[in-house]
Amino acid sequence: MADRILVTGTGSGLGQALLEQLGTSGLTRADDPAALRESTPYDAIVHCAFDHSPKDDAEKIEANLNLFEAVRSIPCRRFVYISSIDVYPKGKGPKLENQQVLPAPTDDTYRTIKLACEARLENSDENNLILRPTALLGKTARPNSLIRMLQDPNCSLSLAPDSRFNYVTHHQLGAFILRALHDGLSGVYNIATTGSLGLREVAEILATCPQYGKFHYDVGDIDNRKARSVLPELARSTRDIVEEYMQACE
Secondary structure (H helix, E strand, C coil): CCCCEEEECCCCHHHHHHHHHHCCEEECCCCCHHHHCCCCCECEEEECCCCCCCCCHHHHHHHHHHHHHHHHCCCECCEEEECCHHHCCCCCCEECCCCCCCCCCCCCHHHHHHHHHHHHHHCCCCCCEEEEECEEECCCCCCCHHHHHHHCCCCECCECCCCEECEEEHHHHHHHHHHHHHHCCCEEEEECCECCEEHHHHHHHHCCCCECCCECCECCEECCHHHHHHCHHHHCEHHHHHHHHHHHHC
16 A cells, blocks of 8 residues: 555645545645655655646646656656546547547647646556546536536536536545555556436436536546446446535535
């Protein structure tokens, strides 16, 4: 079991939640990763941080790749990179961990950054862990469409009602990381629950009436068998997760 874990991006969102769950050291945007280059090696680094501040796409890519390399320069025995399910090409086919996801698109900065960081890990000789979670839910989660509907039942969304999502919680992702580190796992894992829900279905569960937009998002068919074998809780349905999260927020 890794017991000295550094989590990045702990000022908010997933990083903040994992810092609390894993009981580790944290690194925020105000901290300089270079200050830790001479530190005693961490048992693991969990890299959640993402720099949203640059407005220009090229600057955002450069800033995040520089941040990635700066964190990678900190001594550690295991490196866990929080990527995204959105690295997969758009389409209806099943999303498999051994599926070819390159080359990176030129019209999607977020996916470009995630894929570039993944590639740098896959090309290294170290045993790294790359996690591709779906939409995240938790008390510190960034406001996605579901969270916005809970905050304002009549909110306006940019998404079309037939958009489809899969949800996992911060706690599930943290539990997977702990299990994976304990078992010495490496490679790529889709962190997803089972099945998906349409945005209109989500709104019905939450008893909300949002104003829908026209942008269509479809998480697609995610193969979560590999991650499910590590954390059986991921066999739970997306509907179960949404209903449980709604109850926790009441």
